Amino acid sequence: xxxxxxxxxxxxxxxxxxxxxxxxxxxxxxxxxxxxxxxxxxxxxxxxxxxxxxxxxxxxxxxxxxxxxxxxxxxxxxxxxxxxxxxxxxxxxxxxxxxxxxxxxxxxxxxxxxxxxxxxxxxxxxxxxxxxxxxxxxxxxxxxxxxxxxxxxxxxxxxxxxxxxxxxxxxxxxxxxxxxxxxxxxxxxxxxxxxxxxxxxxxxxxxxxxxxxxxxxxxxxxxxxxxxxxxxxxxxxxxxxxxxxxxxxxxxxxxxxxxxxxxxxxxxxxxxxxxxxxxxxxxxxxxxxxxxxxxxxxxxxxxxxxxxxxxxxxxxxxxxxxxxxxxxxxxxxxxxxxxxxxxxxxxxxxxxxxxxxxxxxxxxxxxxxxxxxxxxxxxxxxxxxxxxxxxxxxxxxxxxxxxxxxxxxxxxxxxxxxxxxxxxxxxxxxxxxxxxxxxxxxxxxxxxxxxxxxxxxxxxxxxxxxxxxxxxxxxxxxxxxxxxxxxxxxxxxxxxxxxxxxxxxxxxxxxxxxxxxxxxxxxxxxxxxxxxxxxxxxxxxxxxxxxxxxxxxxxxxxxxxxxxxxxxxxxxxxxxxxxxxxxxxxxxxxxxxxxxxxxxxxxxxxxxxxxxxxxxxxxxxxxxxxxxxxxxxxxxxxxxxxxxxxxxxxxxxxxxxxxxxxxxxxxxxxxxxxxxxxxxxxxxxxxxxxxxxxxxxxxxxxxxxxxxxxxxxxxxxxxxxxxx
Numbered sequence: 001x002x003x004x005x006x007x008x009x010x011x012x013x014x015x016x017x018x019x020x021x022x023x024x025x026x027x028x029x030x031x032x033x034x035x036x037x038x039x040x041x042x043x044x045x046x047x048x049x050x051x052x053x054x055x056x057x058x059x060x061x062x063x064x065x066x067x068x069x070x071x072x073x074x075x076x077x078x079x080x081x082x083x084x085x086x087x088x089x090x091x092x093x094x095x096x097x098x099x100x101x102x103x104x105x106x107x108x109x110x111x112x113x114x115x116x117x118x119x120x121x122x123x124x125x126x127x128x129x130x131x132x133x134x135x136x137x138x139x140x141x142x143x144x145x146x147x148x149x150x151x152x153x154x155x156x157x158x159x160x161x162x163x164x165x166x167x168x169x170x171x172x173x174x175x176x177x178x179x180x181x182x183x184x185x186x187x188x189x190x191x192x193x194x195x196x197x198x199x200x201x202x203x204x205x206x207x208x209x210x211x212x213x214x215x216x217x218x219x220x221x222x223x224x225x226x227x228x229x230x231x232x233x234x235x236x237x238x239x240x241x242x243x244x245x246x247x248x249x250x251x252x253x254x255x256x257x258x259x260x261x262x263x264x265x266x267x268x269x270x271x272x273x274x275x276x277x278x279x280x281x282x283x284x285x286x287x288x289x290x291x292x293x294x295x296x297x298x299x300x301x302x303x304x305x306x307x308x309x310x311x312x313x314x315x316x317x318x319x320x321x322x323x324x325x326x327x328x329x330x331x332x333x334x335x336x337x338x339x340x341x342x343x344x345x346x347x348x349x350x351x352x353x354x355x356x357x358x359x360x361x362x363x364x365x366x367x368x369x370x371x372x373x374x375x376x377x378x379x380x381x382x383x384x385x386x387x388x389x390x391x392x393x394x395x396x397x398x399x400x401x402x403x404x405x406x407x408x409x410x411x412x413x414x415x416x417x418x419x420x421x422x423x424x425x426x427x428x429x430x431x432x433x434x435x436x437x438x439x440x441x442x443x444x445x446x447x448x449x450x451x452x453x454x455x456x457x458x459x460x461x462x463x464x465x466x467x468x469x470x471x472x473x474x475x476x477x478x479x480x481x482x483x484x485x486x487x488x489x490x491x492x493x494x495x496x497x498x499x500x501x502x503x504x505x506x507x508x509x510x511x512x513x514x515x516x517x518x519x520x521x522x523x524x525x526x527x528x529x530x531x532x533x534x535x536x537x538x539x540x541x542x543x544x545x546x547x548x549x550x551x552x553x554x555x556x557x558x559x560x561x562x563x564x565x566x567x568x569x570x571x572x573x574x575x576x577x578x579x580x581x582x583x584x585x586x587x588x589x590x591x592x593x594x595x596x597x598x599x600x601x602x603x604x605x606x607x608x609x610x611x612x613x614x615x616x617x618x619x620x621x622x623x624x625x626x627x628x629x630x631x632x633x634x635x636x637x638x639x640x641x642x643x644x645x646x647x648x649x650x651x652x653x654x655x656x657x658x659x660x661x662x663x664x665x666x667x668x669x670x671x672x673x674x675x676x677x678x679x680x681x682x683x684x685x686x687x688x689x690x691x692x693x694x695x696x697x698x699x700x701x702x703x704x705x706x707x708x709x710x711x712x713x714x715x716x717x718x719x720x721x722x723x724x
Contacts, residue, residue, distance in 0.1 A: 010051050011104050012337065015097070017044040019403070022093050025086055026406040038081065041089070042071040048096065050320035057108070060099045063118050066125045067092050079128055088124050090407070095121055160248045161193055162230060164219040165308070169240035170212040177237050179213060186233050190223025226277045238282060244308045247278060256317040269300050272318045273310055283309050340433070343393060350383075350390045351581055351668035357383045358666070358689030387581055387666060395577075396436055398476050398485070399427025404440075405447050409472060412451050419469040420455055422447075426476035431483045431577050438555055439485070439575065442548040446487045446571050447472060449545070454491030454569050464566065466490070479650065482557075482599075482700070483577055488570040494563040496520060521561050525549040556683045558700050574650065574700060576683075584667035584686070586694065587645060587658040590634040593694040594658075595667050595686055600699040602646040602653065604661055616655060618646070624706035627657040631681065631702075647699050654706035656697070669696065681705070 021044040024037045049064040067089070073079035095118045102108070164186075168179050186192065198216035202208065223230065227245055234243055247255065258276035270288065273279035287303050294303075301319055304310040357380055364376040402424045413420040455461075455470035462468060473488040496517065503509035503523045527546040552559045557575040576582075577599075584595035607616075616623045623646065629638055644655040669684045676682070683698040 007055055007103070007107065009337075010055060011100055014048050014051065014100050017048055018093055018097055018100075019400075020044050022090065022407055023403050025090055025093065026410055028081060028086055035075075038071065038074050042068065042075055045071060047323065051324050055103075057099075057103060060096070060103070063092075063099065063122065064096060066122055066129075067096075070125050070128050073128065085128065088121070090410075092121050092125070161220040161222045162190075162248055163246040164217070164221055164230070165242075165244040165246070166219065166234070167198075167216040167242040168213045168237065169242075170214070172213045172237055172240045174211055175237075175240060177240070179215060179217075179237075182234055182237065183217070183219075186219075186221065186230075189225045189229060189233070190221055192219055193222050194220035228277070228280050231280045231282065246308070247311070251278075252311050252313060255311075255314045259314070259317045259321050269315075269318055269322060272321060273304070273314065276314075276318075278310050278314050279304065338393075343433075346390055347394065347581070350387050353383055354387060354581065354666045354668050355687050355689070359691070360689070362689035384666060391432075391581060394433045395430040396433045397427060398429050398431060398436060398483075399424075401436055401440055401443070402427055402474050402476075405444070405474060408444060408447055409451065412448055416451060417457070418451065418455055419458060420451055420472060421469055422472050422474065424474045429476040429478060429483060431575065435483075435555055435575055435577075438551065439573070442551045442573070443474075443485065443487065445545070445548050446573075447474070450487060450489040450491070450569070450571075454489035454493075456492050460492075464492075478577075479574075482649070483575045484650075485573040485575070486570055487573070488568060490568040493565045493567055493569055494521060494524075494561075496565075499523060517563075521563065524561070525559070556698070558704075572650075582667050582669060584665045584696065585645070586662035586665045587628075587643075587656070588660040588662055589628045589632075589658050590636045592632070592634055593662065593688065593692070594628065595665060595694050595696045596645060596647065596656070597667075597696070597699060598664060600647045600649060602648050605644045605646065605655075607642045607644040607655075607657060616644070618655075621653075623653060623655045625655045625657055626702055626706050628697075629657070629659075647703060649700045649703040652703045652707050654703045656702065667696065 021041050024040045024044075027037060028034075045064050045068045049061050049068060052060040052064070070079070070085075070089075074081050074085075079085075098117070172179060183192070183195075196218040198218065199214065201216070202214040208214075221230070227247065230245055231238075231243065234241065255276050255278040259272055270279065270284045274281055274284055283304075287300060287307065287309065290307075291298060291300055291303055301315040305312050305315055357376075361376050361380060364373040405424075406422055409420055409422040450472050451470075455472070456464070456466075458468040461470065471490045473486070475486045475488070477484055499520055500509065500515075503520075503526075504511050506526075508523055508526055509515070525545050525548070549559050552573055552575070555575055557573060559571065559573050561569060561571045563569040583598040585598050585601055587594050587596060605618075614625050616625055623644075625644070627638075628634070629636075638657075639659040643658050643661050645658060645661070646653060646655050648654075665686075665688075667686045670686055671684055672679070672682065681698045681701045682695050683701075684696040685693050686696060688694055
C-alpha cells in the first residue's frame with residue numbers, strides 16, 4: 001500500500017536513528033559505558049518509540065519500550081552494559097530495523113513474522129528488568145498513571161464524566177457571589193450526576209463568620225462542552241477560588257491523538273496543550289506565573305501535573321511530540337531530502353547543457369563575432385558553476401560506509417573466534433553517491449576476506465610475537481582526481497608458495513613458469529581461485545575476489561594489492577570521484593582527439609626527439625614515454641614538434657606524447673558500448689562541441705603500463721633530455 005509522506009519520513013529518520021544507535025553500541029567495550037553514549041542510545045530508542053506512536057505502530061512501540069526500560073536502568077547505573085547486553089541490544093536493533101522494513105512494505109507493523117522473531121529478544125530483555133516492571137508500551141504505563149486520580153461516584157457509570165474539584169475562596173460571599181448559582185448555571189450546559197459537599201473547613205460555631213464561605217465541592221459532571229466552556233462558568237469567581245477540571249477518562253486518549261495529529265508549527269508545551277483543549281489559557285498563564293516565581297525553575301510539564309491541571313499521559317504525549325518536531329526541524333534546517341532519480345535527472349540535464357555550451361563556444365569562435373564570443377564566455381562560466389554545484393549535490397562522505405563495517409567486524413570476528421579491531425581514517429573523503437553505493441559490497445568482501453584469510457588466530461599471533469588482537473584499517477584519501485581506499489590487515493600476509501601451488505592445481509599457471517610477486521598476487525582475482533582449506537560460510541568457494549575486481553572495474557576503477565610475509569596485506573582500490581562529469585584536457589594525435597582527466601596532469605612540455613626514444617630525463621628523473629599514436633594505432637606521421645603531457649597516478653609518472661594541446665574542456669562522461677569493454681587504456685567517451693566523439697584516457701592503466709616497461713629500461717642512448 002502507498003505510504004504518505006509523513007510515514008515515509010518516519011521510516012527514513014528511524015533508520016538514521018538506528019544507524020546512530022548501532023554506531024554507539026559498537027563504540028563500547030566490555031563494561032565501558034560512557035554516559036553520553038548511553039544517552040545517545042536511549043534517545044534513539046525513545047525517539048523511535050515516540051514517533052511510532054504518531055502512526056499507531058503499536059508493536060513497534062511495545063518492543064522499543066522494553067528496550068528503553070533496560071536502557072533506563074543503564075542510565076541510572078542500576079545495570080552495567082556488559083558485552084552480553086551489547087550483543088542483545090544489537091540484536092534488538094536488527095529487530096527494530098526489520099519492523100521498519102515491514103512498515104515500509106505494508107504500511108503497518110502487524111506482520112506476524114517480525115513480531116514472533118522478537119519474542120526471544122523480549123524474554124532476554126525481561127531478564128534484566130525487575131519482576132514488577134511494566135513490559136507493555138510506554139503509553140500503557142502512562143495511562144495507568146492517570147487512574148491514580150481520585151474520581152467520585154461509580155467509576156463505570158461516571159467514566160465519561162468530567163471531574164470538577166471546586167474550592168470557593170472565603171471572601172466570595174462578601175463579593176456578592178452565590179456559590180450555588182454557579183452550580184445551577186453549570187447544570188445548563190450539562191448535568192451534575194454526582195456531587196460531594198466538603199465542609200471540613202467549617203470552624204466551630206463560636207468561631208464561624210457568617211459572611212465567609214467555608215465550602216468546597218467535588219462534582220461529577222457530564223457534558224459535551226470543552227474545558228474552556230466549563231471553566232468560563234466560574235469566570236467571575238476565578239480569582240477567589242481554586243478550580244481543577246479533569247477530563248473524562250475517554251477524552252484522555254482523544255487529547256493524545258489531537259496532540260499527535262497537530263501541525264508542527266507550534267512546539268511550545270503550553271500551546272500544544274491549550275490547542276488540544278486539555279488546558280485553558282487561564283490555567284496556562286497561572287502555571288507560567290508559578291514557574292517564573294519558583295526557585296529553582298521547575299519544568300512546565302511537572303507544574304501542570306503537580307497542580308492537577310493536566311493528566312500525566314497527555315503531558316508525556318505533548319513532550320514526545322515536542323521532541324520529535326524539534327529534531328525534525330533541526331534536520332530540515334541543515335538538509336533537505338531529494339529523490340535520487342531527480343538528482344540523476346538534474347545531472348543528465350547539466351551534462352546536455354555542457355555539450356550545448358561547447359557547441360555555442362565553437363560557433364562563436366568560428367563566427368569571429370566579438371559580442372557573441374563575450375556572451376558565450378559568460379555562459380560557459382555560469383555553466384561551469386552550475387556543473388560544480390550539481391556535482392556537489394551528489395558528493396557524500398565515505399565515513400557513513402566505513403561505520404557500517406564496525407558491525408561486520410564485530411559479528412564476523414565472533415564467528416571466527418578471533419579478536420579483531422577496526423580502525424578507520426579519511427572518513428571525510430567525498431565521492432559520488434553512486435560510487436559509494438556500488439563500492440559497499442566489494443569493500444564488505446575485502447574486509448571479511450582480511451578477517452578470514454589475513455588475521456591469524458590468537459595463538460599463532462602470540463607465537464609470532466604479535467598482539468593477540470588483530471587490526472584492520474580502512475583508509476580513504478584523494479589522489480590525482482581519484483579516490484583511493486585501502487584495506488589493510490596486520491596478519492600473516494599472502495603465502496606465495498600456497499598461491500603458486502593452487503594456481504598450478506587450477507590450471508592457471510604452468511609449473512615451469514616463474515612469476516614475480518605482483519604477477520602471482522593477481523591470480524587471486526581469477527574466477528574460482530581460493531586457498532581456503534575448507535568451505536565455510538565465509539570463504540572457500542572461490543567466488544568473491546573476481547567479483548570484487550569486476551565490480552570495481554565496472555566503476556572505471558582499479559584494484560591492486562601489496563603483501564609482506566608476516567606483516568600483513570594491503571588491498572588498494574582506486575575509484576573515480578564521479579561517474580558523470582569531469583574537468584578534462586583535450587589533446588590531438590593525428591585527426592583523433594583524446595581527453596585526459598585534468599586532475600591527473602602535472603605539467604605540459606614541448607618535446608622534440610627521435611621516434612626511437614621511449615624514455616626522457618625530466619629534471620634528473622626518468623620519465624617513461626607513451627606515444628599515443630603507437631598505443632592506439634593512429635596512422636600518419638607525427639608532428640615535427642610534439643608535446644608531452646606529464647601525468648601521475650599512485651605515485652608513478654609517465655609522459656603522454658601527443659601532436660597538439662587543445663586546452664581544458666568540461667567533459668561529460670559517456671560509457672562505451674559493451675563491444676568496446678575490452679579496449680585497454682580507454683575509460684569512456686565524450687561529445688565535443690562539433691558533435692564529434694572524443695575518447696577519455698584511462699590514466700591509471702597507462703601509467704601502470706609505463707611502469708611495467710620501465711622495469712626493463714632501454715640503453716642509456718635511448719633517453720631524451722627535456723629542458724626545464
